[in-house]
Amino acid sequence: MARVLIVAEHDGRALNAxxxxxxxxxxxFAPSAIDIAVFASDGGAVAAQAAALEGATGVIRVDHPANExxxxxxxxxxxxxxxxxxxxxxxPSTTFGKDLMPRVAALLGVGQLSDIMNxxxxxxxxxxxxxxxxxxxxxxxxxxxxxxxxxxASYQAxxxxxxxxxxxxxxxxxxxxxxxxxxxxSDSGGGRPDLQxxxxxxxxxxxxxxxxxxQIIERLADALGAAVGASRAAVDAGYAGNDLQVGQTGKIIAxxxxxxxxxxxxxxHLTGIKDAGVIVAINKDSEAPLFEVADIGLVADLFxxxxxxxxxxxxxxxSGS
Amino acid sequence: MTVVDTILVPLKRVVDANVRVRxxxxxxxxxxDGVKMSINPFDEIALEEALRIRERGETGEVVVVxxxxxxxxxxxxxxxxxxxxxxxxxxxxxxLEPLTVARTxxxxxxxxxxxxxxxxxxxxxxxNNQTGQMLAAIWGRPQACFTSHLRFSDRVATAxxxxxxxxxxxxxxxxxxxxxxxxxxxxRYTKLPDILxxxxxxxxxxxxxxxxxxxxxxxxxxxxxxxxxxxxxxxxSDVAELVQALRQKGVV
Numbered sequence: 001m002a003r004v005l006i007v008a009e010h011d012g013r014a015l016n017a018x019x020x021x022x023x024x025x026x027x028x029f030a031p032s033a034i035d036i037a038v039f040a041s042d043g044g045a046v047a048a049q050a051a052a053l054e055g056a057t058g059v060i061r062v063d064h065p066a067n068e069x070x071x072x073x074x075x076x077x078x079x080x081x082x083x084x085x086x087x088x089x090x091x092p093s094t095t096f097g098k099d100l101m102p103r104v105a106a107l108l109g110v111g112q113l114s115d116i117m118n119x120x121x122x123x124x125x126x127x128x129x130x131x132x133x134x135x136x137x138x139x140x141x142x143x144x145x146x147x148x149x150x151x152x153a154s155y156q157a158x159x160x161x162x163x164x165x166x167x168x169x170x171x172x173x174x175x176x177x178x179x180x181x182x183x184x185x186s187d188s189g190g191g192r193p194d195l196q197x198x199x200x201x202x203x204x205x206x207x208x209x210x211x212x213x214x215q216i217i218e219r220l221a222d223a224l225g226a227a228v229g230a231s232r233a234a235v236d237a238g239y240a241g242n243d244l245q246v247g248q249t250g251k252i253i254a255x256x257x258x259x260x261x262x263x264x265x266x267x268x269h270l271t272g273i274k275d276a277g278v279i280v281a282i283n284k285d286s287e288a289p290l291f292e293v294a295d296i297g298l299v300a301d302l303f304x305x306x307x308x309x310x311x312x313x314x315x316x317x318x319s320g321s
Numbered sequence: 322m323t324v325v326d327t328i329l330v331p332l333k334r335v336v337d338a339n340v341r342v343r344x345x346x347x348x349x350x351x352x353x354d355g356v357k358m359s360i361n362p363f364d365e366i367a368l369e370e371a372l373r374i375r376e377r378g379e380t381g382e383v384v385v386v387x388x389x390x391x392x393x394x395x396x397x398x399x400x401x402x403x404x405x406x407x408x409x410x411x412x413x414x415x416x417l418e419p420l421t422v423a424r425t426x427x428x429x430x431x432x433x434x435x436x437x438x439x440x441x442x443x444x445x446x447x448x449n450n451q452t453g454q455m456l457a458a459i460w461g462r463p464q465a466c467f468t469s470h471l472r473f474s475d476r477v478a479t480a481x482x483x484x485x486x487x488x489x490x491x492x493x494x495x496x497x498x499x500x501x502x503x504x505x506x507x508x509r510y511t512k513l514p515d516i517l518x519x520x521x522x523x524x525x526x527x528x529x530x531x532x533x534x535x536x537x538x539x540x541x542x543x544x545x546x547x548x549x550x551x552x553x554x555x556x557x558s559d560v561a562e563l564v565q566a567l568r569q570k571g572v573v
Contacts, residue, residue: 011486071491072454073463095484099466102419102451106458111420111539114449128548129448130336134344134351137543144539178494179463182479186487196485200572224573232503242469242483242504249363249443249503251485257572267341274548278572280563295554296566308560313573316564 002031002122005086007079007104008038008050009096012068015049017197018092018150020157025150026090027055027158029122035060036164037082039075041068047166056164062171069181070096076103077173083108083145088122093149093252094196105147113140113148115252127151131248132271152196153254153275186243190218190228195244198227201255201276203246205269206233207262207283207302214239216306217261223314229253231263247272262302265290282306324379324473325436325495328371330405331426332387333361334396335446344547351545360396363441365403366501369508370471371439372404379473382406384433388425390414394524401519402511408524415536419447423455428532430460436496437478442467453500463493466500 004026009016019036026034035058036050043061051059060082066074079100083089089104091097093115105112118126123140125148140146195201202224204217214234221228230240232247246253248268254275261282263269270293273279281294284301291297298305336342337357345352360368371383385400387393388411397408411425430438443450457464465471465480469488472479473495482489483502529536557563567573 072466073457076458095467095482098450099454099464102454103458103464105451106420106423106455111418112449112451112455113540114451124543130342130351130446131448132548133342135546135548137546139541139543141539176461176463178497180492182490182492184484184487184489185481236504241487242502243485243487248445248448257567268338274551278567278570279551279554280567282563291556292553293551295551295570296563297554297556298558298560298563299556300559305560305563309563312560312564316573 002087003033004088007091010046021152021155022150023158024155029119033057039067051164052160054159054162059166072100073179078171080107088146097149115151117151117154153252193227195227200226200257202259203229205231205263211239220310223310264288326381327435329435329438330368331440332364333444334393335361361444365508367439401522402516419451439499442500457498463497467502469504
């Protein structure tokens with residue numbers, strides 16, 4: 001019978017929604033246990049949030065000063081120690097999980113599965129590769145732990161109506177000091193919803209033309225209560241921060257509404273938005289590949305159309321309809 | 322001042338990033354016949370970074386390594402033309418899982434006494450994003466993954482990492498593994514004289530057996546299929562129609 005250990009992603013205060021998606025993935029093959037491990041300097045608040053996830057059978061708090069900031073080299077040996085007795089060790093396919101889980105797998109002497117999008121059983125999984133141009137079905141051997149990352153865009157977050165017991169664990173493994181956290185620089189957000197979990201996202205591409213013009217994107221996002229995203233071209237050109245990049249090598253997202261403005265739609269971008277509910281493309285180039293996947297396309301000059309759209313939607317929000 | 326004597330840069334041969342690859346109709350694999358192949362773009366960035374480190378006098382040599390068939394020497398020669406000093410091909414016709422690739426790189430690190438390995442954060446075919454982290458784990462050394470800025474001071478590397486929340490700065494002691502993100506640098510173009518010069522640079526061939534690596538296969542591939550297609554949408558002619566369409570879909 002499968003027993004799953006999930007590594008919680010958090011910032012020391014709040015549990016990241018990616019963890020609830022890992023729980024949903026695990027629950028889909030009905031294992032006998034879904035335990036969530038919280039590595040922190042003081043994991044009380046995060047553990048309580050994890051314990052509330054429907055489907056979780058237990059939360060294991062590993063409090064240690066070295067766990068103040070998540071470092072893969074520090075967390076991996078602790079997870080390897082904790083993984084005894086589990087058949088599966090899962091993390092999210094966010095930069096946190098992608099950094100960490102291969103290191104865990106290699107310490108355990110096993111391979112790792114990236115980006116699980118569907119679990120046909122506890123040992124049979126689907127995952128995308130070639131920038132989402134193909135889906136692979138693979139079977140993992142049952143005689144060794146399955147270490148994997150879960151493609152968060154493929155799963156709904158587990159509800160928070162649960163009440164799993166919380167326990168404390170002390171790790172015996174000696175922790176490395178060769179890797180040290182310095183700081184996190186974050187300049188985007190502006191009080192907007194988180195790109196990875198937002199139900200609405202407005203993204204800008206090269207067509208936006210400059211970082212000043214990117215305000216057009218931000219105003220439309222604000223009129224919709226949406227998060228802001230960007231194509232790789234826009235990030236490379238310095239119009240937007242790296243944490244806003246959507247696509248194969250950026251964030252894979254699944255909002256209910258995705259509005260792409262001035263984005264031509266390279267395959268690397270499309271792979272990041274395939275699971276969106278409704279995709280809208282606004283571009284003056286009617287040949288832009290994004291129109292091939294868009295549910296609604298508008299061929300127009302973005303500098304006229306986007307402010308007009310923001311105005312129309314803002315009015316709607318003000319009138320409460 | 323030299324920080325490390327030898328930097329290893331693994332190069333993977335992949336389908337060119339501009340090619341739209343498709344699943345073969347019979348689902349047996351990807352249709353790759355006659356398709357343009359290139360150095361994995363992230364690995365090219367890794368090589369560029371290693372060359373810049375050498376140009377700053379912080380390393381003695383840059384060695385490019387590949388693990389594949391003889392045809393992979395095309396990418397190694399391209400790496401030599403970019404400026405690498407020498408190349409190693411670990412010859413195999415098997416498709417290796419990332420853990421085996423990491424074990425092979427570990428054997429090469431020991432053989433070459435390298436103290437810094439720079440490689441792409443992921444290959445654009447497998448999209449696994451694992452090899453660098455696995456190498457660091459097996460080596461018992463630090464990893465600086467998804468790096469967009471890298472500097473050295475004595476035996477410490479300071480890396481800026483592109484993470485979901487923004488840019489994270491970490492310090493790692495050498496030896497270490499660095500994986501590259503897109504914005505670390507812009508790789509140089511190769512000039513014709515360099516391509517000619519590259520033909521004279523040393524290229525050594527080894528086998529997995531010589532490196533004592535067992536190419537075990539852990540994951541069994543049961544099938545490959547194309548992704549589900551989104552149904553085609555509608556075009557609207559102005560913003561008013563767009564708002565109308567959004568309302569009809571119930572998303573605003």
